Amino acid sequence: MPDLNATLVRDFERNYREAAQKIHALVEPLTDEQIWTRPYPYGNTIGHLLLHLTGNLSFYIGAEMGGTGYVRNRPLEFSDTVHHPKVELLAKFDAAIATVAAVLRKQSERDWSAAYTAKGFEDCGDRFTAFLRCAAHISHHTGQIIYLCKELERQSRT
Numbered sequence: 001m002p003d004l005n006a007t008l009v010r011d012f013e014r015n016y017r018e019a020a021q022k023i024h025a026l027v028e029p030l031t032d033e034q035i036w037t038r039p040y041p042y043g044n045t046i047g048h049l050l051l052h053l054t055g056n057l058s059f060y061i062g063a064e065m066g067g068t069g070y071v072r073n074r075p076l077e078f079s080d081t082v083h084h085p086k087v088e089l090l091a092k093f094d095a096a097i098a099t100v101a102a103v104l105r106k107q108s109e110r111d112w113s114a115a116y117t118a119k120g121f122e123d124c125g126d127r128f129t130a131f132l133r134c135a136a137h138i139s140h141h142t143g144q145i146i147y148l149c150k151e152l153e154r155q156s157r158t
Contacts, residue, residue: 023142027145030149032086035083037152044148046145048077058070061103066103112127112128118130121133
């Protein structure tokens, strides 16, 4: 029987890396201006979603499990008025993904069930659930980025 710990580490890491690749593929063709365009009067820009995903991973996995010392300013992830260049946003997002991978590789079989709680994840319970929620969170916002990209493309044709 395969080692469950090795399987969890491998498959979670693959999931996070594939999510990052998908986001890169979506964002690469866009200009810096498009990343910060709000195609609807409500909702987020792609840039803000990238800031948010970076903050989420850097805090819940990087700081809380990896001890990186990252300090999160969640409200700024959605309100930052600085239009950071795409290359900078992606580099910080990639660094967060690399941190997730590094923390994953350090998980022992016992670590998965270790108690876990953090602001916003008070009911999380254990590390496995924290990794799972963060993976689902990336998937959720990737879907939003797909939708925003389609709308930006539609608007550019009209």
